[in-house]
Amino acid sequence: MGKNKFHDGPGPSQRQLRVGELIRRALSEVLARGDVHDMELNRMSITVGEVRTSPDLKIATAFVLPLGGRGQEDVLKLLAQNKSELRRAVGKKLGLKFTPDLRFRLDETFDQMDETRRLFAQDEVRQDIEDGFDGDADGPDGPDGDAG
Template identity: 75%
Template sequence: MAKRSFHDGPGPSQRQLRVGELVRRTLSDVLMRGDIHDPELQSMSITVGEVRVSPDLKVATVYVVPLGGKGQDVVVKLLARNAGELRRAVSKNLTLKFAPELRFRLDETFDKLDETRRLFSQDDVQRDLDDD
């Protein structure tokens, strides 16, 4: 499943990018420190790869992956279950009128990177690259 933009325009605004990065850093810190009161979530190491914010800044789609890739089926459910607490933690660091609703998705970027590396390591691809 490919990541999709919230609109068909030229891309996110500077404000969307700034808010997305602030939400990403804040969530990473909260998860790293174990500030959430869910023991299952505290026991996992989660990487927050990217946060995409809607143009109205009311929805933030958070792309995550568990460290080592294990527990992918569980991590999104755990985060969704704790979305309210995570939203409150994020809102403390934002200077926005409203804290964005957090929606969690599995970040498949790392899987695509592994597949790309595998393709580049094939003999026929290496041969074609060496011809250049």
């Protein structure tokens, strides 16, 4: 029962990917232009990193992050309070027959990239990289993939 609905099955269809990207662009533009009648929300710079749609295209989940990463909970709250107006603005901009219900989550990919950078900066990890992973992970052909 603990499955994530975004990662089950064969992955998103081309239509889901296309609609998600169209919504991402439209939502980014709406937020950048301050098209919402909420002064607090308009004062914030918000990055929309990705939008994933459900297979039936009825739900669009936008992964967002405020500029600098500060005020994350405030951003989620303000976006949720204004989601009807945001949905109307996105639908109008895209001319979709049916605009999906918008949901908002924090985009954690930046945190993951920071953690990856931190790991690569560790002496023992850097040493492994510089030594060419002297383990068996490269297989019999060595790190370059050729036998000679």
